[in-house]
Amino acid sequence: MNIKFAEKYGFCFGVKRAIQIAERNRNATTLGPIIHNTREIARLERDFDVSLSEDIENLADAQNVIIRTHGITKQDLQTLQERKKHIIDATCPFVTKPQKIVKKMSDEHYQIIIFGDKIHPEVKGVASYGENVCVITSVEELEKVKLEKKVALVSQTTKQPKQFEQIAAYLVSKVNECRVFNTICNATFDNQHAADMLSRDVDVMIVVGGKNSSNTKQLLAIVQKHCPHSYLVEDENDLQESWFEGKALCGITAGASTPDWIIKRVQEKIEQI
Ligand code: SF4
Structure with a gap:
């Protein structure tokens, strides 16, 4: 044959990087699965003593905490810092980027629109960096949002570019100022x-x-x-x-x-x- x-095919840059970080940091705990593959999680536990905790409250004695590729919320990060955990950040740089944009735009008083799924951990994390944030999955949903004069748009990394363009076009036609940040990962x-x-x-x-x-x-x-x-x-x-x-x-x-x-x-x- x-x-x-x-x-x-296979691992993207962000996942490869996160696995390498986990392998370099024996005896650590990941907050949430570092990757959606149970066999790989088991291998990291068996060969590198990297365990998994689904919940920040269950970290207990874990001192070294690895943040997964999709990132965590600003509040969870603060909690880890307050509890004096040693934080090993494996957040993909393509996810850190929209987090930083949302923070900056929010500081400049823009209303933040995130094109993404509300319950996705990445979106929860990105949204947590803004003050006035609205998460939508379509133009139809956006039509129901009361838009302000200054709006900034970012996307969940895995969203479809065509839909993102439609959302950007709608916003540009409706507000005085619209900052569009294409944060989709290819x-x-x-x-x-x-x-x-x-x-x-x-x-x-x-x-x-x-x-x-x-x-x-x-x-x-x-x-x-x-x-x-x-x-x-x-x-x-x-x-x-x-x-x-x-x-x-x-x-x-x-x-x-x-x-x-x-x-x-x-x-x-x-x-x-
Ligand atoms: S943002 Fe892209 S490169 Fe980063 S983990 Fe997600 S799919 Fe992989």
Whole structure:
């Protein structure tokens, strides 16, 4: 079986960086999962003594606290500082950027509009840096917001650029002054585009990633459009030989939270088949 990888797949820059930070800081606790992959979290715990705490109140004796890629709220950060924790910041720089923008614009008395999902940890964190903040997911929602004269717009890193443009265009047409900050990160779209391209050329396509990961499910939906023989596997044990019968070329892509060592095992098993 010949194998071809998507041009871009797997860990993004921010996740790679966070894992490296965790590996350099043994005996630490991450506040929230550092990555949406249970196997990688287990590996960090087993090999590097990096444990996980879902809640700031459950940190108990943990002295070294790693802040995950999506960041935390300003209030949680203050709590950690007050409790004299040693803070190891693995927040992705692409998430720190909108946090800083929201703080600066808020200090300059702009009304802040965040294009994002209210309950997403990244958005909660970014929103916590502003005073007058409104989180919306569409132009329809924005239409119900009482806009002020000066408005600043940022986006959750994983939002669609087209929708962001529509929201920016609406704001520009409604307020006296609108500052637009494109804080979308291209990592997810680059992976999706590369998977889409590859799925057009292969007989069978394997997407490696967590079955609960929305990012991985999105990848599967994209590749299924051009390659009906597309399958999602969490690791090599999910592969079925029958998928490859009569097929010559297998494409592989992986979700943004899938570590390389799992992808390698899947590759080796397919090669054996
Ligand atoms: S997807 Fe983008 S913003 Fe999110 S962690 Fe990765 S590089 Fe950072």
